[in-house]
Amino acid sequence: MALATARGSGFRILVTGASGFIGRACLAPLRREGFQVDAISAHPQPMQEGVSWHCCDLLDAQASVALLEAIRPTHLLHAAWLAKPGAFWTHPDNFRWVTASLELFRAFYRAGGRRAVGVGTCAEYAWVTKPCNERTTPLHPATLYGRCKLAMSLLLEAAAQEAGGSAAWARLFLPYGPGEPAGRLIPAVIEGLLQGHRVACTHGTQKRDFIYINDVAEALVELACSTATGSFNVATGQGTSLHEVITCIANQLRGMENIDFGARPMPAGDPEYVVADTSHITSVTGWHPKHTLEQGIQLTIAATRDRLLAKEATQ
Amino acid sequence: MALATARGSGFRILVTGASGFIGRACLAPLRREGFQVDAISAHPQPMQEGVSWHCCDLLDAQASVALLEAIRPTHLLHAAWLAKPGAFWTHPDNFRWVTASLELFRAFYRAGGRRAVGVGTCAEYAWVTKPCNERTTPLHPATLYGRCKLAMSLLLEAAAQEAGGSAAWARLFLPYGPGEPAGRLIPAVIEGLLQGHRVACTHGTQKRDFIYINDVAEALVELACSTATGSFNVATGQGTSLHEVITCIANQLRGMENIDFGARPMPAGDPEYVVADTSHITSVTGWHPKHTLEQGIQLTIAATRDRLLAKEATQ
Numbered sequence: 001m002a003l004a005t006a007r008g009s010g011f012r013i014l015v016t017g018a019s020g021f022i023g024r025a026c027l028a029p030l031r032r033e034g035f036q037v038d039a040i041s042a043h044p045q046p047m048q049e050g051v052s053w054h055c056c057d058l059l060d061a062q063a064s065v066a067l068l069e070a071i072r073p074t075h076l077l078h079a080a081w082l083a084k085p086g087a088f089w090t091h092p093d094n095f096r097w098v099t100a101s102l103e104l105f106r107a108f109y110r111a112g113g114r115r116a117v118g119v120g121t122c123a124e125y126a127w128v129t130k131p132c133n134e135r136t137t138p139l140h141p142a143t144l145y146g147r148c149k150l151a152m153s154l155l156l157e158a159a160a161q162e163a164g165g166s167a168a169w170a171r172l173f174l175p176y177g178p179g180e181p182a183g184r185l186i187p188a189v190i191e192g193l194l195q196g197h198r199v200a201c202t203h204g205t206q207k208r209d210f211i212y213i214n215d216v217a218e219a220l221v222e223l224a225c226s227t228a229t230g231s232f233n234v235a236t237g238q239g240t241s242l243h244e245v246i247t248c249i250a251n252q253l254r255g256m257e258n259i260d261f262g263a264r265p266m267p268a269g270d271p272e273y274v275v276a277d278t279s280h281i282t283s284v285t286g287w288h289p290k291h292t293l294e295q296g297i298q299l300t301i302a303a304t305r306d307r308l309l310a311k312e313a314t315q
Numbered sequence: 316m317a318l319a320t321a322r323g324s325g326f327r328i329l330v331t332g333a334s335g336f337i338g339r340a341c342l343a344p345l346r347r348e349g350f351q352v353d354a355i356s357a358h359p360q361p362m363q364e365g366v367s368w369h370c371c372d373l374l375d376a377q378a379s380v381a382l383l384e385a386i387r388p389t390h391l392l393h394a395a396w397l398a399k400p401g402a403f404w405t406h407p408d409n410f411r412w413v414t415a416s417l418e419l420f421r422a423f424y425r426a427g428g429r430r431a432v433g434v435g436t437c438a439e440y441a442w443v444t445k446p447c448n449e450r451t452t453p454l455h456p457a458t459l460y461g462r463c464k465l466a467m468s469l470l471l472e473a474a475a476q477e478a479g480g481s482a483a484w485a486r487l488f489l490p491y492g493p494g495e496p497a498g499r500l501i502p503a504v505i506e507g508l509l510q511g512h513r514v515a516c517t518h519g520t521q522k523r524d525f526i527y528i529n530d531v532a533e534a535l536v537e538l539a540c541s542t543a544t545g546s547f548n549v550a551t552g553q554g555t556s557l558h559e560v561i562t563c564i565a566n567q568l569r570g571m572e573n574i575d576f577g578a579r580p581m582p583a584g585d586p587e588y589v590v591a592d593t594s595h596i597t598s599v600t601g602w603h604p605k606h607t608l609e610q611g612i613q614l615t616i617a618a619t620r621d622r623l624l625a626k627e628a629t630q
Contacts, residue, residue, distance in 0.1 A: 102414070
């Protein structure tokens with residue numbers, strides 16, 4: 001009986017942003033751990049076995065407090081945030097998400113919640129040229145988004161402290177995979193090459209810590225099951241240049257001749273190096289990512305191909 | 316004409332918490348710099364030359380936004396916060412002050428404000444055993460109050476970034492002097508000895524960075540006049556043990572025989588060492604504290620004596 005010994009057995013978890021890139025990927029692994037899963041989305045979702053969907057605008061404090069009091073989850077995975085691609089770096093709605101999320105976390109603990117996991121970002125760190133470490137890398141975010149997320153992590157800790165509850169904060173580096181919003185680097189290159197277009201890129205010297213979405217989801221589930229508190233990098237610990245990532249995609253799609261490296265300028269303010277030290281989460285929870293970049297890209301290409309074919313079939 | 320060259324000339328500053336320990340001390344030096352001074356208090360205040368008082372509950376967002384739009388200050392010194400002595404370390408109203416202060420800062424910039432100074436705390440740092448430095452000391456507050464204040468500093472920076480405005484954050488270490496709320500160490504020892512009581516103390520080995528209130532006020536005025544951004548320690552850079560501070564008071568009052576060192580236990584969780592590195596504010600603004608501990612204590616004793624005599628006279 002796998003479920004009888006599963007760590008989520010007997011617990012009820014509420015997942016926010018559950019129709020988004022991060023939240024959606026967590027639903028199946030949470031079920032596998034035995035959690036009863038309640039999922040929040042701003043818009044109606046198709047039915048899904050083992051998941052209770054709730055429509056709720058989390059920016060409406062009264063609505064989210066009422067929902068929490070009705071559900072009374074033991075666990076909360078708060079993946080919802082401003083979801084305007086590109087605009088999120090500077091958008092004033094980041095402030096609304098800070099205050100709404102603070103209300104949500106406090107209402108969760110007031111309604112008997114025990115363990116919350118918040119979703120943060122590598123942009124909470126100062127841009128430095130060595131792997132970001134939770135204890136030693138300066139927390140001096142350069143962006144409005146990074147500042148609001150870091151403030152949120154502190155407010156979550158304070159809310160947990162107020163209630164005698166438990167909380168962890170996951171600083172995601174660069175998740176990619178099926179469901180990643182269109183327009184970001186990896187989906188844009190894959191779609192472009194699959195459709196036979198030329199793809200204009202920067203020189204691609206910037207190094208990033210890309211992590212496959214299912215590995216992110218496993219890390220978030222691990223943190224939900226754990227009692228460890230504080231902030232945790234969720235990443236691979238490997239720096240990969242954008243050039244390497246694009247080359248990996250192009251090699252799998254036999255499309256190198258369609259890549260124009262250096263055809264686009266480096267975006268202003270783009271840091272050269274954003275890579276994690278992952279020793280903390282690994283030593284505390286035992287979690288480690290399971291997919292190599294090649295495997296993750298292969299799965300992402302397959303999913304993108306299926307999606308494009310399905311789209312074609314309905315046209 | 317001192318005022319014609321004064322740096323605040325032509326500017327209008329709104330001071331919150333202006334009837335409190337920190338805010339009140341800033342009013343006269345702001346006037347001396349030539350600022351037109353508007354002061355907010357939750358309760359009616361006696362008239363004061365050169366200061367326009369406004370009664371406003373800052374936790375009422377609509378009221379504070381309306382006041383800002385009516386006054387349209389160029390500068391804001393936000394010294395108001397939860398003012399429940401002792402309780403502020405853990406009180407849930409810290410959360411209300413975070414959200415209300417965020418509203419206040421954003422409304423300030425929306426109403427044309429240019430430069431805001433927020434008041435933070437040494438409790439934003441991890442408790443470490445060397446001087447706290449703004450760039451290198453880990454920002455891992457241990458308390459609910461410290462977490463909320465650090466979150467606030469990030470939200471102020473984000474609000475300034477949103478508006479293209481300017482902001483600085485003053486991390487106050489241990490201000491003391493006339494007006495310090497009763498019950499804290501220095502007023503308690505002074506009052507006790509002045510009234511001939513015995514005073515029970517800990518062994519007093521803990522080192523702290525005590526700073527005279529007028530030096531704090533000068534630093535805040537300096538930051539208001541500056542364009543420098545980020546966080547700044549406001550302190551002396553000198554670690555003084557509580558034993559030394561109490562001895563300084565007792566020597567001036569010839570009351571050493573009434574001090575019982577070691578009669579009280581160390582409070583649980585009380586850090587051994589809370590001292591600032593002040594090189595940042597000094598190098599950026601030229602500010603440095605002017606009062607030695609002996610001078611500050613002498614002025615505080617004199618003010619306390621006057622207050623007790625006045626109280627006696629009215630009884």
